[in-house]
Amino acid sequence: MSVRIEYRAAWVPFGDGQTPERVALAVDWIERECAEQQTTGVAIVSRKGDISGYSAPLREFSARHEVTTRRGSAPKRRGPGPVLAYNLQFDDLGYAERLAHGSSLCATEWPDVPMAGWAAARGALNLVTGEVTSRPADDVVALLNNLSLAGNNGWFDEPGKRDARRLLGELRAAAPDLDAAYLVSYQVGLGDVSADSVKHLLGLANKIHNR
Structure with missing residues (x-):
């Protein structure tokens, strides 16, 4: 990132x-x-x-x-x-x-x-x-920050994808009102995320949210 x-x-x-x-x-x-x-x-x-x-x-x-x-x-x-x-x-x-x-x-x-x-x-x-614009609760912000750290390779490598899936699942449980687009958009706000990384993370997030 x-x-x-x-x-x-x-x-x-x-x-x-x-x-x-x-x-x-x-x-x-x-x-x-x-x-x-x-x-x-x-x-x-x-x-x-x-x-x-x-x-x-x-x-x-x-x-x-x-x-x-x-x-x-x-x-x-x-x-x-x-x-x-x-x-x-x-x-x-x-x-x-x-x-x-x-x-x-x-x-x-x-x-x-x-x-x-x-x-x-x-x-x-x-x-x-x-x-x-207010931020989510502190525990949700911590998960979002950890998701950003997991994306140092754009969430494309195996550790990145593994951690992204885990954190996205935890975010789904902790903040069910926040949709996939919000979670990905938040990552853009945390740092300069490439368009390919945005699309990739959105795909992972949508799979978690559509379960």
Whole structure:
């Protein structure tokens, strides 16, 4: 597992949809972070393309700051700074985190990539409720941390898979209300986890939860 990248975190849950009003919450938070840090912001999107297809608040943000993708051109600003991670895959999120190192990151959630676990691991501010996302009970957090330690090879080797299955079973018993997506998302919040590792762990978690 990679060393955890530190930054101040916020998020906008998907809820009933990422409406312009919800996207504006993320944009406004990043704008305040930019003003406080006296720097420009960067929005990371999955596909840059024609920005006219994006929500109005994001289009307005792009007129004042930069918009790029993980595979696009590097931001022109020097050094890390506030990042708006807009409806990203987890591997895109890892790129956004590196750009936000020591600064700030706000993620907007979409249904294919649940972010509740990530938000809990990061203690992210929920911009809809105005509250910091709470972590699970201490015994559950300990199991989640142990699961992260077991993934030093992405949970692909035999010891990693063995420990992952055991810990996922213990998590299922200790916190039956936390689904597989939450557990995997929490691991992303603990460190820079590759997309292949995320898919692999999600497969293991789903088998445990579907028993």
